[in-house]
Amino acid sequence: MNDVAVAGAEIVTGDVPRAGEPGEAPRGAAADKAAASRSLGTTSHKLWGGRFVGGPAPALEAVNRSIAIDFRLWPFDIRLSKAWAVALWNAGVLSLDESRRIEAGLDAVAERFSAGAAPLATDEDVHTMIDRLLHAEIGDVASKLHTGRSRNDQVSTATRLWCIDACDQLDAAVRGLQHVMVRQATQHQQSLMPSYTHMQRAQPVSIAHWMLSHFWPLDRDRARLAAAARSAGVLPLGSGAVAGCAFPISRVLLKGSLGFASVSKNSIDAVADRDFVAELLFSLSLLGAHLSRLAEDLILYGSSEFGFVRFGDAYTTGSSMMPQKRNPDALELARASGARMLGDLTSLLATIKGLPSGYNKDLQEDKRALFDAVDGILLVLPAVAGTLDELTFDTARMAAAISSTMMATDLADYLVGKGITFREAHATVGAMVRKAEELGVELHALPLGTFEAAHTAFGSDVHDALAARASVDRREVEGGTGPRAVRTQLEAAVSTLAQGGEVPRGNELDLRAD
Ligand code: ARG
Numbered sequence: 001m002n003d004v005a006v007a008g009a010e011i012v013t014g015d016v017p018r019a020g021e022p023g024e025a026p027r028g029a030a031a032d033k034a035a036a037s038r039s040l041g042t043t044s045h046k047l048w049g050g051r052f053v054g055g056p057a058p059a060l061e062a063v064n065r066s067i068a069i070d071f072r073l074w075p076f077d078i079r080l081s082k083a084w085a086v087a088l089w090n091a092g093v094l095s096l097d098e099s100r101r102i103e104a105g106l107d108a109v110a111e112r113f114s115a116g117a118a119p120l121a122t123d124e125d126v127h128t129m130i131d132r133l134l135h136a137e138i139g140d141v142a143s144k145l146h147t148g149r150s151r152n153d154q155v156s157t158a159t160r161l162w163c164i165d166a167c168d169q170l171d172a173a174v175r176g177l178q179h180v181m182v183r184q185a186t187q188h189q190q191s192l193m194p195s196y197t198h199m200q201r202a203q204p205v206s207i208a209h210w211m212l213s214h215f216w217p218l219d220r221d222r223a224r225l226a227a228a229a230r231s232a233g234v235l236p237l238g239s240g241a242v243a244g245c246a247f248p249i250s251r252v253l254l255k256g257s258l259g260f261a262s263v264s265k266n267s268i269d270a271v272a273d274r275d276f277v278a279e280l281l282f283s284l285s286l287l288g289a290h291l292s293r294l295a296e297d298l299i300l301y302g303s304s305e306f307g308f309v310r311f312g313d314a315y316t317t318g319s320s321m322m323p324q325k326r327n328p329d330a331l332e333l334a335r336a337s338g339a340r341m342l343g344d345l346t347s348l349l350a351t352i353k354g355l356p357s358g359y360n361k362d363l364q365e366d367k368r369a370l371f372d373a374v375d376g377i378l379l380v381l382p383a384v385a386g387t388l389d390e391l392t393f394d395t396a397r398m399a400a401a402i403s404s405t406m407m408a409t410d411l412a413d414y415l416v417g418k419g420i421t422f423r424e425a426h427a428t429v430g431a432m433v434r435k436a437e438e439l440g441v442e443l444h445a446l447p448l449g450t451f452e453a454a455h456t457a458f459g460s461d462v463h464d465a466l467a468a469r470a471s472v473d474r475r476e477v478e479g480g481t482g483p484r485a486v487r488t489q490l491e492a493a494v495s496t497l498a499q500g501g502e503v504p505r506g507n508e509l510d511l512r513a514d
Helices: 027-040 058-064 067-090 096-114 126-144 151-187 207-213 215-232 251-258 267-272 275-302 329-353 361-389 395-400 404-417 422-439 448-454 462-466 468-473 483-498
Strands: 005-007 010-012 192-197 200-206
Touching: 067 096, 067 126, 067 151, 067 251, 067 361, 096 126, 126 151, 151 207, 151 215, 151 267, 151 275, 151 361, 151 483, 192 207, 192 395, 192 468, 200 207, 200 404, 200 468, 207 215, 207 483, 215 275, 215 483, 275 329, 275 361, 329 361, 404 422, 404 462, 404 468, 422 448, 448 462
Parallel strands: none
Antiparallel strands: 005 010, 192 200
């Protein structure tokens, strides 16, 4: 993780030497400072400030600073900056030597990040920090990199690249959980359990069928994540602050070198478009809701009242007071995180709703919601997968929870098979259920005579219609719980899983023609 923590006056990433501290190469502190004052005539490195006489108030700096959030964009900002250097050379703005020095400098900056370079308290955002480090590496020529671009098109480009990358990771994490589901389903094709509607026992199904009912929502989530990645794959770079770049840079070249699929059509729209963030957050909200529903099923099934599943040691916690407790914390946190994704989506939608056109600083907050949701889901998915993987099903108890009254529909179908209309059959079976209830027994416990008295169409084979296995076996319709249908379903699940994340990318071409 690239999380940065604010410690005192400075923001640090960990135990790495900072500028001016022992261990930092001499070029660090001294050179940074020199470059900063060279470029701006102040001690803090800024990408703006020429038109101001006084400096910003500390309270403004504090609220404006986004480095603690956007620090993690550095690999993408470096990538797009290198592509921008090439584009500037291609447009005749930079000489070949200048663009090469900038590219090499950016590589060196990337190495400093990889080695744990920490932001200074004066770094407003990740773009500023990279600019500062680039000046430290290559001196004044670094100042030429920002020609024709703005942080407005820059941050959107970096965020889009980050999203495309995140969608790959998310897809892999979702598939990790789906693999566990397929394994559990494969092992429990023969075992039966009650299915529920209105949280009331409804009809028997195989455990595999129930398990796979949680697989397909995740399959749809994967398709939504791929679509969100496609939405992110539109290049805003070249839009400048709002009106477009005034230098003859090739956006097609930029698109190719950064792996975008297309180029944005309108610069005003491009710098303010956060639809791709909203789409990813919506995908994560639904994914969160699906994980939450799976978690809720498992938490219920793991209760003593149900006793359908037993959780393992690795994914449960104890109580500090009650020695007997085994709590499915990972599942409860998964359930809660569904709410968090929803909050992140709501926060973004509310942020963009009232904005005038063009970039507005409100948009800086998009990353807070985006990163929170992605981080949250990436924490939850493996924890849910692990919980499910070590979970065992008490198949005897699950089968025992199927009462013969749950086959009332099969009994009505039996009468339909004897030529009775479903309405009459439904009424007849309903009356029998009432009778059984009055006697305090299940349907199968009623003697044949009672059935025969209820309807002349009932014969001696009536009790066969009340068998759970027969009920399941009859449902071989595509998508049903019949064993052959479930086998086909499992095959479909395995084959969709075999297809990797279909996050589309353009060709990441090296278009430097030298
Ligand atoms: N940190 C800013 C963000 O994330 C960068 C864009 C700043 N643009 C500006 N005109 N101040 O949105």
